[in-house]
């Protein structure tokens with residue numbers, strides 16, 4: 376068990392907005408040194424400035440995590456400056472809302488690169504050093520979409536299902552090693568995700584935008600997980616029902632799909 380988090384180092388990907396930014400603020404407020412990673416340097420610098428002004432410690436490392444060269448450069452830079460971080464938060468990600476047949480391959484490729492490949496690569500890069508010193512925490516940000524895949528988010532749901540399965544298997548590999556890995560499974564969260572993600576057509580409904588919780592609430596769950604590691608946590612807890620619902624009532628979701636998603640008439644499918 377880690378007895379004090381003061382001065383520990385946490386690397387947070389996707390820290391320039393939303394959930395990653397909230398996690399960075401929370402961990403810095405709890406006394407950790409945070410390494411902020413994303414592409415938008417201006418946002419990272421502004422966040423680091425606010426954290427330092429509040430008495431915290433923050434370091435900015437810009438990186439496009441879709442690029443293998445950037446991931447390796449990040450690993451080397453962190454190694455030179457901090458050695459191995461105590462906490463790795465794999466949070467960076469984005470979504471695509473629309474019919475899969477209309478999604479460009481470039482979008483699909485980029486989504487897999489960020490949501491899946493970068494998460495595996497960073498884990499693979501930092502895990503050996505964590506194991507060697509028999510301590511470390513890896514927190515992966517999944518989604519209830521990975522537990523109950525929904526129409527209109529096929530690839531995003533699949534990327535998050537990967538995160539869920541990867542975390543579960545790795546957790547079992549790591550038992551007794553001193554290193555833990557957890558997946559955080561939020562329902563809808565009020566962030567820029569819905570604005571930043573490509574939507575195929577006007578009026579495309581994203582039911583998830585309704586009833587979203589704050590990113591700070593997810594950050595609170597991450598902080599709890601660091602102190603009391605579990606394999607997974609739903610945020611809020613009541614999204615647990617999705618696991619049972621998918622197993623026993625997935626057929627109802629199959630039927631409800633057309634109500635949530637509409638194709639235009641010329642595509643010869645459902646239309647309003």
Ligand SMILES: NC(=O)c1ccc[n+]([C@@H]2O[C@H](COP(=O)([O-])OP(=O)(O)OC[C@H]3O[C@@H](n4cnc5c(N)ncnc54)[C@H](OP(=O)(O)O)[C@@H]3O)[C@@H](O)[C@H]2O)c1
Pocket residue numbers: 388389390391392393394395412413414415416418438439440441466467468469470489516517518519560561562563564565566567568569571583
């Ligand atoms: N919002 C929700 O309802 C919700 C629910 C469940 C799970 N999640 C998950 O939570 C995580 C954070 O999303 P969010 O809701 O906080 O959305 P967000 O505000 O759009 O944040 C996404 C973060 O990912 C970073 N990112 C995206 N592509 C990147 C790349 N190629 N290289 C480096 N960083 C990249 C973005 O930074 P730059 O653009 O500056 O690079 C940004 O900091 C994602 O994994 C998402 O799937 C979100």
